[in-house]
Amino acid sequence: MKCEFADSLLQGYFDGELSGRRTAEFERHLQHCAHCSAELVDLDMVSGMLRLTPLYQPAPVSLRRKIDAYLRPIEPAAPTSQPFPWQWLATAAALLLVAIVIWRVSPELRNDDYQAELAGEIVEAHLRALQPGHMNGVASANVGVVKEWFDAKIKFALPVRDFAKAGFALNGGRMDVIEGRSVAVLVYEHNGRPINVFIWATREPDTPPRAGYRQGFQWVDWRKDNMEFCAVSDADPADLELLQQLINSSV
């Protein structure tokens, strides 16, 4: 027969939620209630299993990042297709100058630290782009439309391609600013995840792809034909590599 205390005091006793006086009272009850004693053993088993089995699911990094990005919005530094604000342009020029000076004067900055720092900035830009309503560029899957949008904004021939057949659909493009220089960004979508490919002109020789991981995002950086590419996403590293190969063979 079920004991009337099973649904109340027994649980409270088991969970250590009873006051000292009621604990003592319940212990006296336990001495002559076979039902409660037996149930206590079952409780111990079920509770023990729940506590000892790794069931707790911590938040994925991507969730934390999204909240952080919401809490600390970085004002989009990239100009839109509106007329260029001259003040911004002056700042960009100054930054570019500083970047060039640092680039020339201290070659040691161009080592892995530099690479990591650059990747960090690009990941930040990728995060900014993930915020709703950030897209101040061109949203189109049409290669011609995207190409035309970029034409007036950059001086090199941007390889705009759609790889929808291979699972990387072109979603559009925008301009962003990385280390003070204007950078073209092609946006792809793969399995519902956005991949940003940052592209800018360079005079450095071609380099094979180098991959890294930062703030929960994967990046792959490489140079080809006087362009530097950096693809960033929280997609699988293998997917990013595949996109890298697709882009590289199309350049």
Place this chain on the structure above:
Amino acid sequence: MTELELEDRARFEQLVMPHVDAAFNLARWLLRGRADAEDVAQEALLRACRFFRGFHGGDARAWLLQIVRNTCYTWLEKNRPMELSMEFNEEIHLQASATPETLAIAGDDRGRLIVALESLPPRFREVLVLRELEGCSYKEIAAITSIPIGTVMSSLSRARRQLYSALANFAHKGAVREV
């Protein structure tokens, strides 16, 4: 973009952000999936940001989990209303939650425990998760779920008994299959 002033933002980061894991874990178990849980936990956290001015100290974890829970139930009402109306039924629930993913993991003890826990109605699942995984006191569970402490105790009691019988049911079926 954010409606929080700098000062509030610092307080939010200090008081609420340490409980992001708790928020996700509760959503994961209420919604039985990581992808939905991430979306709903995100929505709940952004809602917490907006309501943060209304939080006047006290237990930040309970405050956040209350918002997460409400957001989860709103989501369930909209997307899976059947789940909320369904009382515990071993057969239905064990089948309903037997997705390829759960079947693949049901081969071990942890997998069986996950399937059994997911077979409980959300209202029983949540008290177990809050008590056993999150280590909440009865008072905290009462605050998060907006039910009286007496009901917390009886829900825990029924939830534990149902989990026990779901596991026993598994052991029985497993034994039959092996024969």
